[in-house]
Amino acid sequence: MTAVIALTIFFTVTAGLYLALSRDLFRCVIGLAVLGAAANLVLFAAGRLDSPLPAVVPSGDSILGDAANPLPQALVLTAIVIGFALLCFSLVLLLRLMRDARTDDSVALRHAEPRPDDPVKPPANATDCDVTWPPREEQK
Amino acid sequence: MSALVVTPVLVPLATVVLTTLTNRRPALQQALSLAGVLAFLACAVALVFLAAADQPARTAFGSWVAPYGIEFHLDRIGASLVLITALMGTASLLFLASDADPGPRHPLLLPLVHGVLAGVGGAFSTADLFNLYVWFEVMLICALGLFALGGRLDQLDATFKYLVLNLLGTLLLLIAVGAIYGATGHLNFGALSAAASGMPPALATVLLAALLLAFLIKAGSFPVYAWLPASYHTLPAPILALFAGLLTKVGVYAVLRIVGDVFAPAPGIIMEALGWIAAATMMLGVLGAAYHWDMRRILAFHIVSQIGYILLAVALASEAGNAATLFYTLHHIIVKANLFLIAAMIWRLTGSYDLRRIGGLYKLRPLLGVLFLVPALSLVGIPPLSGFWAKLIVLQEALAQGRYAWTAVALAVSVLTLYSMVKIWMQAFWKTHPDTKWQLPSNTRLGPAWAATLGLAALTLTISINPEPLLDYAQAAARMLGG
Numbered sequence: 001m002t003a004v005i006a007l008t009i010f011f012t013v014t015a016g017l018y019l020a021l022s023r024d025l026f027r028c029v030i031g032l033a034v035l036g037a038a039a040n041l042v043l044f045a046a047g048r049l050d051s052p053l054p055a056v057v058p059s060g061d062s063i064l065g066d067a068a069n070p071l072p073q074a075l076v077l078t079a080i081v082i083g084f085a086l087l088c089f090s091l092v093l094l095l096r097l098m099r100d101a102r103t104d105d106s107v108a109l110r111h112a113e114p115r116p117d118d119p120v121k122p123p124a125n126a127t128d129c130d131v132t133w134p135p136r137e138e139q140k
Numbered sequence: 141m142s143a144l145v146v147t148p149v150l151v152p153l154a155t156v157v158l159t160t161l162t163n164r165r166p167a168l169q170q171a172l173s174l175a176g177v178l179a180f181l182a183c184a185v186a187l188v189f190l191a192a193a194d195q196p197a198r199t200a201f202g203s204w205v206a207p208y209g210i211e212f213h214l215d216r217i218g219a220s221l222v223l224i225t226a227l228m229g230t231a232s233l234l235f236l237a238s239d240a241d242p243g244p245r246h247p248l249l250l251p252l253v254h255g256v257l258a259g260v261g262g263a264f265s266t267a268d269l270f271n272l273y274v275w276f277e278v279m280l281i282c283a284l285g286l287f288a289l290g291g292r293l294d295q296l297d298a299t300f301k302y303l304v305l306n307l308l309g310t311l312l313l314l315i316a317v318g319a320i321y322g323a324t325g326h327l328n329f330g331a332l333s334a335a336a337s338g339m340p341p342a343l344a345t346v347l348l349a350a351l352l353l354a355f356l357i358k359a360g361s362f363p364v365y366a367w368l369p370a371s372y373h374t375l376p377a378p379i380l381a382l383f384a385g386l387l388t389k390v391g392v393y394a395v396l397r398i399v400g401d402v403f404a405p406a407p408g409i410i411m412e413a414l415g416w417i418a419a420a421t422m423m424l425g426v427l428g429a430a431y432h433w434d435m436r437r438i439l440a441f442h443i444v445s446q447i448g449y450i451l452l453a454v455a456l457a458s459e460a461g462n463a464a465t466l467f468y469t470l471h472h473i474i475v476k477a478n479l480f481l482i483a484a485m486i487w488r489l490t491g492s493y494d495l496r497r498i499g500g501l502y503k504l505r506p507l508l509g510v511l512f513l514v515p516a517l518s519l520v521g522i523p524p525l526s527g528f529w530a531k532l533i534v535l536q537e538a539l540a541q542g543r544y545a546w547t548a549v550a551l552a553v554s555v556l557t558l559y560s561m562v563k564i565w566m567q568a569f570w571k572t573h574p575d576t577k578w579q580l581p582s583n584t585r586l587g588p589a590w591a592a593t594l595g596l597a598a599l600t601l602t603i604s605i606n607p608e609p610l611l612d613y614a615q616a617a618a619r620m621l622g623g
Contacts (some may be wrong), residue, residue, distance in 0.1 A: 020304070020308070025300070028304060029304075032304065032307050032308070032311070035308075035311050036307075036311055038311075038315075039311045039314040039315045039318070040314075042314075042315045042318045042319065043314060043315075043317070043318035043321075045318075045322070046318040046319065046321045046322030047321075047322070048322075071321075072318075072321070075270055075318070075321075078270075078274065079314055082274070082277045082281075085281060086277075086280070086281065086303075086307065089281065089284060089303075090300075090303055090307075093284075093288060093296065093299055093300060093303065094300070096288075096291075096296055097296045097297065097299075097300055100293050100296060101293060101296075101297070109297050109300070109301075110297075111293045111294040111296075111297040112294045112295075112297040112298040112301070112370060112371060112373070112374050113370075114432075114434070114437075
């Protein structure tokens with residue numbers, strides 16, 4: 001069981017990293033989601049996989065016997081909810097970004113970088129090229 | 141007492157709810173937001189007094205005993221950082237009322253700002269590793285909202301880069317937390333600290349390295365700082381100042397808490413690596429800053445550079461080093477936020493952040509020129525400003541431990557920082573404006589901006605003239621660590 005989980009995590013991380021390193025923005029986000037699933041599996045496996053018994057104290061007893069560890073399940077649930085929220089946000093962001101930038105290639109996404117026509121050194125001649133980015137009319 | 145311990149989270153979260161409910165009535169929303177941040181400030185002051193009187197506020201939720209319940213514990217370090225968080229929140233919300241690059245007035249702007257404050261406050265208060273992860277996520281999602289709020293193409297681009305690189309850090313953090321729980325069976329800082337000594341050294345080193353890498357991504361240190369200069373400059377000025385002051389410092393605080401407190405003494409190889417990472421961080425940050433001409437980009441690279449100094453203090457792994465870390469962090473947050481705010485005022489008066497397109501400000505606004513010099517020279521470390529004391533105690537300890545290489549790098553970086561600050565001052569204030577027809581704009585509303593920046597500069601000067609109380613506080617805080 002442990003070996004199966006370990007291999008599953010291995011393949012999930014591999015797939016997630018491969019997708020996350022892609023130039024395609026959509027693949028990149030999906031890759032992060034897959035990596036998130038791998039992180040959840042790690043968290044789940046941290047509670048050990050040996051006992052299938054539910055974490056309920058039998059009536060009459062006051063302590064829990066040999067039951068599964070319930071804490072990692074609570075942690076995984078928290079992480080899933082957070083990961084889901086972030087995935088939703090990133091998909092909406094992606095749609096907006098791909099629509100506005102008219103590209104899904106991360107190499108072409110240089111809008112937050114200095115202008116390509118800005119000869120950073122020596123100082124630009126202030127009169128004949130607008131090196132302010134974003135252009136000044138957009139700042140208003 | 142136990143009511144006060146939750147205020148760093150509860151007060152900003154309540155403000156989030158109130159400002160969201162009133163988002164159709166801007167005046168009321170503004171008033172509630174200010175009231176919320178002032179209440180936060182008052183609670184933070186009370187928490188610092190409690191911590192300084194050796195009665196730190198602490199509670200375990202649900203009245204579960206220590207290793208099981210999630211614990212909040214505001215010792216001297218946590219309480220002082222919560223106080224500085226509240227101060228920064230107040231300064232940037234005040235600055236938001238001016239017209240110096242405040243960005244568009246979106247109804248969700250104020251709720252998201254308070255959401256960031258709640259996340260930062262929670263991260264400084266918690267004594268539980270998984271809970272710390274949750275506060276990092278709260279910070280991340282609110283910060284993403286603030287990045288994307290403007291909706292400009294460069295902002296969306298920056299949001300995406302910030303999202304991808306920070307999400308990788310968060311996932312690594314989650315995996316490391318899971319692995320540490322698997323190895324020790326604990327998440328509470330106190331219980332982890334007790335369990336850490338029983339861990340096999342090799343396992344402890346690997347797990348600690350994974351956890352620290354995640355925090356270093358959040359802190360913006362070499363070689364994982366690429367998200368910071370790629371995104372920060374697209375933010376509106378007050379938000380930028382808030383982020384620059386607080387977000388990376390939460391990562392640094394987490395590093396200090398983990399290696400200086402919970403897992404102290406950390407394995408030697410980790411501290412050695414951290415020291416070299418710190419040296420590389422400060423050097424590459426300042427070199428990046430030297431290349432640029434946009435004030436926001438220059439200052440964003442200086443965040444990276446200064447993170448290096450703070451990490452160096454952590455890497456010294458001694459009581460004096462930990463005290464220096466706290467002192468440096470508190471001084472740095474004030475100075476850094478102030479620099480960004482003053483840059484925004486320069487933008488309002490001259491019309492550009494690009495140093496090549498502005499100038500001549502000293503003749504018309506000499507007070508602004510002097511005001512800029514206070515945080516700028518403090519960042520460099522010119523005596524007697526606060527940055528001098530901060531660097532002095534870090535480098536004294538580095539020399540005392542025989543770390544000559546790190547000291548040499550730190551001193552060289554100070555000279556390069558001076559170059560950067562002098563560059564901004566000469567270009568923005570001293571040289572004549574390249575556009576001969578340029579005039580000061582007449583319809584500015586800079587009153588709140590002056591109030592915020594003068595207030596922060598007054599704080600810096602107070603620390604500069606009388607560093608003794610803060611130094612004593614930091615040393616007392618460091619004595620409580622690791623025990």
